[in-house]
C-alpha cells in the first residue's frame with residue numbers, strides 16, 4: 001500500500017501545522033482507489049494562524065529589495081528542478097496523471113514561474129512623470145498585501161506556483177488553499193520555499209473544502225484573491241471579493257474551439273486535437289473540445305484520428321509508457337459518463353472510446369464523437385474529461401461565428417497554411433489565449449487567461465505583475481503653493 005502521508009496537513013508561518021479537529025480530507029490514488037494519506041481541513045484556528053502569519057510577515061518581505069526576493073524564488077526553482085522526479089511522483093499519486101506528463105509539465109512549470117518572476121522581481125519600478133514648472137510626479141509600484149490563492153485539482157503545483165511566484169515577487173504574502181482533491185504538492189512547494197530562504201509567514205498552505213476557501217476570501221485582511229476553478233465557483237468568489245472591493249483574478253472553465261481548415265497539415269492537426277482533448281485525461285481548462293473540421297478534410301481527419309487513438313496506452317500512471325491515466329476521482333468519471341450518455345441520446349455518433357476498461361481506479365477510454373451539432377449538451381457544457389466533439393463546417397465566416405457561440409472564452413486554436421486567414425481568425429476569436437497551428441502551449445513568458453465567463457485577469461508574463469501590485473501616484477511640487485484667498 002502506498003503511503004504519501006505528509007508531516008502535517010497545513011504549512012503555516014514556516015512550519016507544518018496539524019489540527020485533527022478539522023474535517024477528514026482523505027487523499028485517494030485515482031489509479032487504484034486506495035487512500036494514500038489522511039489530512040484534515042483547516043479549522044478556524046488554522047485559518048486564523050495562517051492569515052495572522054501572512055499579515056505579520058508582509059511589511060518586512062515587501063521592504064526587502066526585489067533582487068533579494070527574486071534570489072529566494074530562483075533558489076526555490078533550482079530545488080524544484082533538482083527534486084523533479086520525487087515531486088512528479090507525488091503529483092501522479094495525487095492526480096493520477098501519467099508520470100511521462102508530470103515529469104515535464106508540473107514541477108518544471110512551477111520552476112519556470114519562479115525563475116521568471118524571480119528574475120523580474122528586481123526590475124519592478126514605478127515611473128517618473130515630468131510636469132510644467134519643474135513639478136513632477138512619480139509612481140510607486142506597491143504590493144497589495146495578503147493574497148489568497150485557491151487551486152483546482154488538475155495542475156496542483158503549477159497552479160500554486162503560477163499564483164505565488166508573481167505575488168511574492170511583488171512583495172505580497174500568500175495563503176494558498178489547494179483543491180481538496182489534490183492537497184499534497186503545495187505542501188512540498190511550501191517546504192522548498194522555506195529551504196530556499198523564504199521568511200516564515202510569506203507563503204502558507206491551508207487545506208480544506210469550499211468553506212475554507214470562502215472563509216479566506218471574505219476575511220478583511222485579504223487584499224486579493226486568485227482562483228483557479230469552475231465558473232460557478234468563480235461567480236461566488238468574485239462576488240465575495242467585490243463586496244469588499246478586493247482585487248481578483250479568475251482562471252475559470254472553458255469550452256474552447258479548435259478550427260481545422262481543409263489546407264491544414266493533417267498529421268499536425270490530428271496531433272493537436274489529441275493534445276487538446278486527451279492530455280491529462282482531458283482535465284485541462286483550455287482544452288479545445290469543440291473541434292470544427294472543414295468539410296473537405298473532415299472524413300480523412302476522423303479516420304486518421306480514430307486510427308491514432310488506438311495507440312493510446314491506458315494503465316499504471318507510474319509506468320513511463322502510459323499515456324492516459326485515470327480521471328481524478330470516481331465522481332469526475334461519473335460526470336463524464338453522464339455526458340457521454342447524453343451525447344448518444346442527443347444523436348451524436350460515438351466513433352471510439354467512452355467505455356470503462358477492466359482496470360482498477362477511475363479509468364475511462366478517450367471518447368470521440370462525430371456528427372455533433374452546436375446545440376448538443378456535449379458541445380455546450382464543459383465536460384472536463386477525455387471527450388472530443390467533432391463538428392463539420394463549410395466556410396470561414398461560419399466557423400468563426402460558431403466558434404464564438406459560447407458563454408466561455410478561455411482559449412481557441414486554428415489550423416491552416418493560409419497565414420492571412422490564421423490571423424483573421426485569431427483576431428475574431430472571443431478568447432483570452434489563442435494558438436495558430438498548435439494547441440495548449442502555455443510558456444510562462446506568454447500571458448494566460450480568459451475572456452467572457454472564463455475569467456478576468458492574466459497569469460504568467462509581465463501582465464501578471466499588474467494583477468499583484470498597485471500604483472501609488474505622488475505629485476511633487478517644486479514651487480510655492482497658491483490659494484484663491
Ligand code: NAD
Pocket residue numbers: 150151152153154155177178179180208209210211212213214215217228229230231232233234236237250251252253254284285286382384410450455
Ligand atoms: P471547483 O470550482 O470545484 O473548485 C476550485 C477550488 O475552489 C477548490 O479549491 C475548491 O475547494 C474551491 N472552492 C469551492 N467553493 C468555494 C467557495 N465558495 N469559495 C472559495 N473557494 C471555493 O473546480 P475544480 O473542480 O477543482 O476544477 C475544475 C475547474 O477548474 C474546471 O472548470 C476547469 O476548467 C477549471 N480550471 C481553470 C483553469 C484556468 O487556468 N483557467 C485551470 C485549471 C482548471
